[in-house]
Amino acid sequence: MTLLDIEKNLPGKAPSEKSATINRRLQNRDKLEAEILEQAVRLFAECGYEGTSVATIAEQVGLSKQNLLYYFPSKQALYQRVLDDVLHVWLERMNSLADDRREPEELLRDYIVAKLRFSRDQPWGSRVYAMEVIGGAKVYGADIRKKVVPLLRKDIEIFEKWITEGKIAAVNPTHLLFAIWAMTQSYADFATQMNLVMNRKQLSKKDFDDAEKLIVDMVLAGLAIKPA
Known part of the structure; x- marks a missing residue:
């Protein structure tokens, strides 16, 4: 619904009253969309795309199926939005690596x-993305190619520049990034296995702090970067 649509439904009100009403409705809409996405990402992570229904998501939010479809016209549209939100965060991180004004140690750290913080704070999103990729990226493959590949190439160019300048050891940048992704995302995607092995209900802040130190130290050592 656009602002014009809302205004048309507010006959006989002064401009200031209309603006206040519009703002309230838009805030309520944003809040409800956030609730829908919160339940959707959890259910997609737990049950997969095929195992999740719009009716179940609507029930968790306290809406009818038809009301939910007003906000997201189909299950695929909702799934696409969930993956878009996950990838948006990841792409921001990838883009930050291409900042050649900063030193390799600072950027990589x-x-x-x-x-790791994304894995800790938004594990459901990481798992949905992992399940989509493991399943062959049938819904989201084109988006991954279009959005991830250009940034990956930029990051590879930065790593190659660092290698040429003697700032890091000569490594394969593509596989370095693959290794970092695997190490960090496993703390969301395979948290259940980690908890089972360590006989606990969930990973603690200390677990993530220890993982952060280990992964950073391993990457810097592998690139022959001495921590400042």
């Missing part, structure tokens, strides 16, 4: 920390 911040990148690893950000990836």
